[in-house]
Amino acid sequence: MEQQLDFLVDKVVAELQKKLGEMGQTAPAGTQKTEVPATPQMEAAQKATSPTVREQLALPVEPERTAHVPNPKWQEGLNELLDSTPARIGVWRTGVRPLTKTMLQLRRDHAAAVDAVYGEVSQALLDEFSMFTVETQYDNTENYLKRPDMGRILNEEGVRLLQERCQKKPQVQIVVSDGLSASAVDANLRDVLPSLTDSLKSYGLSCGTPFFVKGGRVASMDHIGELLQPEVLVLLIGERPGLVTAHSMSAYMCYRPRKGMVESERTVISNIHRQGTSPIEAGAHIGTILSKMLEQKASGVKLVL
Amino acid sequence: MNTKTTVLGQTYQFRDLKEVFAKANEDKSGDQLAGIAAADSRERVAAKQVLADLTLADIRNNPMLPPEEDEVSRVIEAGINEKIYNEIKNWSVAELREYILSHNAGDSEIKRISRGLSSEMIAATAKLMSNLDLITAAAKIRNITHCNTAIGQQGVLAARVQPNHPSDNVQGIKAALYEGLSYGIGDAVIGINPVIDTADSVKDILTMTKDVMNKFDIPTQNCVLAHVSTQMRAIRQGAPADLIFQSLAGSEKGNNAFGIDVALLDEADELMRKEGTSYGPNFWYFETGQGSELSSEAHFGIDQLTMEARCYGLARKYNPFIVNTVVGFIGPEYLYDSRQVIRAGLEDHYMGKLHGLPMGCDVCYTNHMKVDQNDMDNLGILLSAAGVNFVIGVAMADDVMLNYQSTSFHDIAAFREVLGLRPAPAFEKWLEKMGIMENGKLTSNAGDPTIFM
Structure with missing residues (x-):
């Protein structure tokens, strides 16, 4: 179901990107994900025509790439090809193997992705936002990867901590989790959280006690929902890292989360990172969505945005 | 018992x-x-x-x-x-x-x-x-099939060129396609996974790939891997599809989760007989992979290897042109590390071959598995030695749309060179005509995508 949801989101954004492409702009690197409808940023992007506007909007910029084909039949054509795709083309070869720099680039990108999965969120960062930590039943990273079911339930100590330290029945509950990328939290939380808090304030909404879940899966929000009974809950969680970026975060939102929720009852903004949906924009947008959930008493496919 | x-x-x-x-x-x-x-x-x-x-x-x-x-x-x-x-x-x-x-x-x-x-x-x-x-x-088993061209012969290692693009940009797809062709990749199929699952989009990509095939006289087949019902709509609207694609599961319930059943596959089969553009007689492309039934809670307490075999039992009803086990795509909760992925790849290939199927393998992994490119090198060589019909070629193994890593154009060229394997015969002749290959070796033109511009 998570995959299906991602897929739907991908489709929408792909259509946006297609429109961007038709306006003579190259597609950004990586699969862009956001939810329906587009963020104000995306809508603005559709209207944007000048490169300066794109820069101001912090839209994705392709890292500079050069082709290594020594004597191409058509040099300008080669640049044209490179501009049309983020795929690793024009890389040339030695015999039938890649050049050293191309090989090392791939290994660097993979290393970043692996580090994101096995890394830990910075304690200083969590302290900065006065977040305490609870753990799921995941036990260790290996088990976390093999047993998604155990990442959906808090352990006994976690349950006790929540009951002791969290405000019950808050209007909005904010939860942060490492998920599959600790570095996504490190890279984006400082931008997402303040803009989310500001946005909630501007809608006059009140927040419960935010905290961090170690070893969390998306559906951990159901268990937390049972324990704290918030009106709405947002879970900021690290996504499965790709080679284009290992720092991508998703925001899963839900009206009255509880056990047995299905994926279609959740609303998601994914691909939150500097080259995707900008974290500051995302924070503001999450606030808007949460306020609409409270207005309409619904989330997921039932929510009209 | x-x-x-x-x-x-x-x-x-x-x-x-x-x-x-x-x-x-x-x-x-x-x-x-x-x-x-x-x-x-x-x-x-x-x-x-x-x-x-x-x-x-x-x-x-x-x-x-x-x-x-x-x-x-x-x-x-x-x-x-x-x-x-x-x-x-x-x-x-x-x-x-x-x-x-x-x-x-x-x-x-x-x-x-x-x-x-x-x-x-x-x-x-x-x-x-x-x-x-x-x-x-x-x-020991050679399952030769024919769509526009034949693959699966003794001594042949074919490949799908997979020039995916994160927003289905037709120019971008073409760019990666040119790169792949210039390395001698694409004899099994030119196959694109679309981001946008609509008949129009499928038709656009099929038309572009067909144009490239016609312009350069490339002996291969094209396919866009959308949902089968989307492809059927595109074909009814006149899209030039040589192959029709669908993912399969090993139980009725698992197939329902994919939005298909046997009746729908039969209908698509009938449509391809009547309106497909290829020579045939094989025009199906199926994909499978251990674990998909468990992920849709459709495994009935049966192990993932047996459920995978059942996918092949279903596939053989339709005499497909190619079947591909996407072995490392589903994630570490099904295949945790390189040892498990390598084992599963060899099992799937053997079971498919014994079913009489033209088995290929997407030798691949996601970043949260305990696997890296070296493991793909190993499995690729093992499967090439086992006579796999085809593998998947992605620019530098990095799929920028599906966000996982497979085998690269370079890798396939190396599998061929190390084990003395060749592209499909008709495709090799074409590579020679284009000046990309000579006596089974890549020439100095290979790796320059602008030879197609």
């Missing part, structure tokens, strides 16, 4: 066939997640020991998912040749394994016996085979 044995002084009594089958598997995280895996090595070997002595009739007479309850089981049952089955029904699984590996069984003999076997019997032999057994057995 005896389900009791003693190993190293300990007696094991298994409940039923499902338990024997599950526990006889090599270690897989997916079977652990399902709660059906052997507790330890000793229990695993006990299950293998029990399985080895079961007869083929035991397996057929005790269906794990009865035909009355599942249409995939009905397809598998209906495909069994009773005459051949009756000749071998009293064989034990051990005897079947030894027959397949014996010098008495060549390509023709294995093809004949395959017609009397159910998918579960084939899965049973895989559970009793080492990795080298799986390679040795598969290497």
Whole structure:
């Protein structure tokens, strides 16, 4: 179901990107994900025509790439090809193997992705936002990867901590989790959280006690929902890292989360990172969505945005 | 049916066939997640020991998912040749394994016996085979198919060129396609996974790839891997599709989760017979992968290897041009590390081949698996040695749309060079004509995508 949801989101954004492409702009690197409808940023992007506007909007910029084909039949054509795709083309070869720099680039990108999965969120960062930590039943990273079911339930100590330290029945509950990328939290939380808090304030909404879940899966929000009974809950969680970026975060939102929720009852903004949906924009947008959930008493496919 | 044995002084009594089958598997995280895996090595070997002595009739007479309850089981049952089955029904699984590996069984003999076997019997032999057994057995079987061109011949390693783009940008797809062709990749199929699953978008990509094929006279076939119903709409609107694609699961419920059933596949089959653009007679492209049934809670307590075999049982009804196990795509909760992925790749390839299918493999991984590019090098070489019909070619192995890593254009060129394998014959002639290949080796033009501009 998570995959299906991602897929739907991908489709929408792909259509946006297609429109961007038709306006003579190259597609950004990586699969862009956001939810329906587009963020104000995306809508603005559709209207944007000048490169300066794109820069101001912090839209994705392709890292500079050069082709290594020594004597191409058509040099300008080669640049044209490179501009049309983020795929690793024009890389040339030695015999039938890649050049050293191309090989090392791939290994660097993979290393970043692996580090994101096995890394830990910075304690200083969590302290900065006065977040305490609870753990799921995941036990260790290996088990976390093999047993998604155990990442959906808090352990006994976690349950006790929540009951002791969290405000019950808050209007909005904010939860942060490492998920599959600790570095996504490190890279984006400082931008997402303040803009989310500001946005909630501007809608006059009140927040419960935010905290961090170690070893969390998306559906951990159901268990937390049972324990704290918030009106709405947002879970900021690290996504499965790709080679284009290992720092991508998703925001899963839900009206009255509880056990047995299905994926279609959740609303998601994914691909939150500097080259995707900008974290500051995302924070503001999450606030808007949460306020609409409270207005309409619904989330997921039932929510009209 | 005896389900009791003693190993190293300990007696094991298994409940039923499902338990024997599950526990006889090599270690897989997916079977652990399902709660059906052997507790330890000793229990695993006990299950293998029990399985080895079961007869083929035991397996057929005790269906794990009865035909009355599942249409995939009905397809598998209906495909069994009773005459051949009756000749071998009293064989034990051990005897079947030894027959397949014996010098008495060549390509023709294995093809004949395959017609009397159910998918579960084939899965049973895989559970009793080492990795080298799986390679040795598969290497004897050549399943040659023909769409516009033929692949699967002895000494041929074909490849799908997979020029995906994160927003289906047709120019971007073309760029990666040119790169792939310039490395001699694309004889199995030019196949694109679309981001946008609409008939219009599918039609645009099919039309572009067909134009490139026509412009350069490329002997291959095209395909866009959207949902089968989307492709059917595109084809009805006149889109030039040589192949039609669909992912398969090993149970009716699993297929329903993919939004398909046998009736829909039959309808698509009929449509391709009437409106497909290719020569045929093979025009299907199927994809499978261990674990998909568990992920949609459609496995009925049956292990992921057996469910995978059942996908092949369904696939063989449609005489596909290519079948691809996307072995490392589904994630670490099904195949945790390189050891499990390599094992699964070899199992799937062998089981598909024994079903008579033109098996390929997407030798691949996601970033949260304990796998890296070196492991893909290993599995790629092992499968090439086992005679895999085709593998997947992605620019530098990095798929910028699906966000996972597969095998690269360079890798496939290396598999061919190291093992003395060649592209499909018609495609190699074309590569020579384009000046990309000479005497089975890439020329100095290879790797320059602008030769197609």
